[in-house]
Amino acid sequence: xxxxxxxxxxxxxxxxxxxxxxxxxxxxxxxxxxxxxxxxxxxxxxxxxxxxxxxxxxxxxxxxxxxxxxxxxxxxxxxxxxxxxxxxxxxxxxxxxxxxxxxxxxxxxxxxxxxxxxxxxxxxxxxxxxxxxxxxxxxxxxxxxxxxxxxxxxxxxxxxxxxxxxxxxxxxxxxxxxxxxxxxxxxxxxxxxxxxxxxxxxxxxxxxxxxxxxxxxxxxxxxxxxxxxxxxxxxxxxxxxxxxxxxxxxxxxxxxxxxxxxxxxxxxxxxxxxxxxxxxxxxxxxxxxxxxxxxxxxxxxxxxxxxxxxxxxxxxxxxxxxxxxxxxxx
Amino acid sequence: xxxxxxxxxxxxxxxxxxxxxxxxxxxxxxxxxxxxxxxxxxxxxxxxxxxxxxxxxxxxxxxxxxxxxxxxxxxxxxxxxxxxxxxxxxxxxxxxxxxxxxxxxxxxxxxxxxxxxxxxxxxxxxxxxxxxxxxxxxxxxxxxxxxxxxxxxxxxxxxxxxxxxxxxxxxxxxxxxxxxxxxxxxxxxxxxxxxxxxxxxxxxxxxxxxxxxxxxxxxxxxxxxxxxxxxxxxxxxxxxxxxxxxxxxxxxxxxxxxxxxxxxxxxxxxxxxxxxxxxxxxxxxxxxxxxxxxxxxxxxxxxxxxxxxxxxxxxxxxxxxxxxxxxxxxxxxxxxxxxxxxxxxxxxxxxxxxxxxxxxx
Numbered sequence: 115x116x117x118x119x120x121x122x123x124x125x126x127x128x129x130x131x132x133x134x135x136x137x138x139x140x141x142x143x144x145x146x147x148x149x150x151x152x153x154x155x156x157x158x159x160x161x162x163x164x165x166x167x168x169x170x171x172x173x174x175x176x177x178x179x180x181x182x183x184x185x186x187x188x189x190x191x192x193x194x195x196x197x198x199x200x201x202x203x204x205x206x207x208x209x210x211x212x213x214x215x216x217x218x219x220x221x222x223x224x225x226x227x228x229x230x231x232x233x234x235x236x237x238x239x240x241x242x243x244x245x246x247x248x249x250x251x252x253x254x255x256x257x258x259x260x261x262x263x264x265x266x267x268x269x270x271x272x273x274x275x276x277x278x279x280x281x282x283x284x285x286x287x288x289x290x291x292x293x294x295x296x297x298x299x300x301x302x303x304x305x306x307x308x309x310x311x312x313x314x315x316x317x318x319x320x321x322x323x324x325x326x327x328x329x330x331x332x333x334x335x336x337x338x339x340x341x342x343x344x345x346x347x348x349x350x351x352x353x354x355x356x357x358x359x360x361x362x363x364x365x366x367x368x369x370x371x372x373x374x375x376x377x378x379x380x381x382x383x384x385x386x387x388x389x390x391x392x393x394x395x396x397x398x399x400x401x402x403x404x405x406x407x408x409x410x411x412x413x414x415x416x417x418x419x420x421x422x423x424x425x426x427x428x429x430x431x432x433x434x435x436x437x438x439x440x441x442x443x444x
Numbered sequence: 445x446x447x448x449x450x451x452x453x454x455x456x457x458x459x460x461x462x463x464x465x466x467x468x469x470x471x472x473x474x475x476x477x478x479x480x481x482x483x484x485x486x487x488x489x490x491x492x493x494x495x496x497x498x499x500x501x502x503x504x505x506x507x508x509x510x511x512x513x514x515x516x517x518x519x520x521x522x523x524x525x526x527x528x529x530x531x532x533x534x535x536x537x538x539x540x541x542x543x544x545x546x547x548x549x550x551x552x553x554x555x556x557x558x559x560x561x562x563x564x565x566x567x568x569x570x571x572x573x574x575x576x577x578x579x580x581x582x583x584x585x586x587x588x589x590x591x592x593x594x595x596x597x598x599x600x601x602x603x604x605x606x607x608x609x610x611x612x613x614x615x616x617x618x619x620x621x622x623x624x625x626x627x628x629x630x631x632x633x634x635x636x637x638x639x640x641x642x643x644x645x646x647x648x649x650x651x652x653x654x655x656x657x658x659x660x661x662x663x664x665x666x667x668x669x670x671x672x673x674x675x676x677x678x679x680x681x682x683x684x685x686x687x688x689x690x691x692x693x694x695x696x697x698x699x700x701x702x703x704x705x706x707x708x709x710x711x712x713x714x715x716x717x718x719x720x721x722x723x724x725x726x727x728x729x730x731x732x733x734x735x736x737x738x739x740x741x742x743x744x745x746x747x748x749x750x751x752x753x754x755x756x757x758x759x760x761x762x763x764x765x766x767x768x769x770x771x772x773x774x775x776x777x778x779x780x781x782x783x784x785x786x787x788x789x790x791x792x793x794x795x796x797x798x799x800x801x802x803x804x805x
Binding site for chain 2: 137139165170171173175176177178179180181182183184185186187188189206207210211215216217218219220221222223224226255256258274278279280311312313314358360361362363364392
């Protein structure tokens with residue numbers, strides 16, 4: 115199978131959805147003439163023009179809110195946040211308007227919008243540009259939160275998110291944009307295109323001794339940790355990728371834990387009420403009798419993102435740390 | 445150039461403006477009836493609120509009726525409405541029934557939002573009415589978005605996006621203004637200036653008071669106007685200019701309509717008669733009441749009599765009381781309905797709605 119980057123996979127998803135539905139448009143800072151701050155939208159303005167790919171001023175509350183309003187009337191905007199950290203500038207629109215207007219209207223309105231962009235630390239840009247708000251937005255009923263780890267998932271989940279009739283906040287990772295992975299060509303697929311449903315986790319590596327459960331780039335960290343565990347310690351770890359945080363595929367997680375009897379949740383999010391807290395709670399409630407050890411959580415060290423490059427590497431989970439913590443319960 | 449906030453001129457005969465000259469006697473009576481129905485709806489809802497029949501806040505529109513009625517009376521098939529939390533008047537003006545509006549206040553399943561929105565969150569998309577929004581100025585980017593959608597679809601229409609005078613200092617509003625002018629969006633921001641952002645007067649909240657609030661549009665190169673809200677003919681004539689601009693040029697406008705609310709910011713506003721004098725309120729009620737002035741106008745035109753008006757008030761009061769009875773007799777939503785209307789995909793039982801866990805209680 116061909117290999118393309120996470121960035122190219124996203125670009126293909128956008129291009130295909132622009133072609134499929136004339137109500138799909140892309141709005142964001144530098145998405146058009148500049149070709150995207152991270153080049154995710156490269157070439158799309160040239161191909162689709164001013165109506166479909168729109169450069170917005172630096173005005174997140176304004177243009178995200180505008181996209182929400184347009185979506186109420188049937189447009190399907192894909193909004194790019196140059197950094198998901200800037201969602202905090204548009205927080206009222208994203209939490210109060212996108213998430214609740216359906217409910218408060220008794221189901222008369224829906225908001226088929228996607229807000230996407232990188233939501234990660236680890237790039238030495240300081241705390242303001244390194245937020246990981248997946249737990250914050252997943253806390254809000256009415257919203258869906260997706261966090262793909264691989265090029266294939268990035269493409270399939272983005273296409274599905276654009277077709278979803280609820281607001282989807284799609285959280286990418288700048289450290290993954292250049293990573294390559296296998297992504298099928300459309301003519302290799304039975305349905306002629308790649309769609310991955312929200313709410314379906316995937317076992318990225320099968321194993322028998324321990325479940326490493328993660329979302330986003332932490333999945334890649336877990337895969338590396340699993341290699342070390344196997345090679346150096348003879349431990350056969352399973353790696354489960356949530357892919358979508360809300361809706362959540364609990365069954366795949368529980369199935370893994372029932373098999374391995376040990377679970378570690380790994381994420382780059384902050385620990386307090388992080389995604390791992392939700393998963394750990396769910397596991398102890400629904401798989402208590404299967405557990406041979408406490409459920410562990412590995413997350414960012416609990417401070418705002420530090421700038422200093424060597425220290426930021428240590429602030430986020432890294433394979434050796436996952437190995438060390440995993441060994442403590444094996 | 446910025447105009448100084450002028451005393452409202454009375455020498456223009458707005459009755460002769462084409463948009464008013466075409467009104468039949470029945471049309472004029474209908475405008476009066478709409479204002480009367482809003483006032484009676486509000487007084488009856490106040491009565492039951494004070495009896496403890498409703499929760500939350502109740503932001504009454506009494507005194508401002510001419511704004512919603514006058515502007516919305518100009519709307520056509522592709523014109524859309526969105527407003528803030530003082531939304532009952534707009535709801536009735538777009539044709540929502542008193543029953544669904546009153547039942548919403550009582551938190552009943554027969555309410556326009558099935559009892560899920562409350563007073564501040566009325567919606568009727570089938571009537572181009574997009575709420576009903578609780579956060580000050582939060583609706584202003586949405587209004588730009590409705591206009592964006594009209595333009596994107598190539599429809600000749602506009603969005604009337606209402607806000608209070610307190611909303612003009614929110615950042616979201618200024619971002620929306622910039623986008624509206626930058627992208628030529630057919631949106632009309634209608635500032636309903638009742639003089640007070642909750643308990644803080646305009647002079648104590650908004651800089652540069654001598655030029656008024658709409659004039660800030662000039663910073664964005666946008667057209668603006670300032671309208672005397674007590675004169676329904678003027679409201680209609682001058683709002684039509686903005687609508688024509690949106691329809692024909694695809695361009696936005698800010699209009700500021702001077703008006704007054706007789707009641708507090710909400711009924712819970714304990715200081716409604718402290719931050720302004722009783723005399724001030726009484727002066728507006730006696731001399732500037734838009735409903736009385738329109739009635740007097742129609743009496744002078746020989747379109748209605750005082751007796752007609754009294755009958756109309758009585759009829760509207762009865763309609764509002766009937767709506768209150770309807771609301772009281774309606775059921776509260778069932779507990780099982782708490783989880784309805786959160787996700788479209790779940791409500792519609794789609795494959796996406798049945799994939800993964802959506803609720804975590």
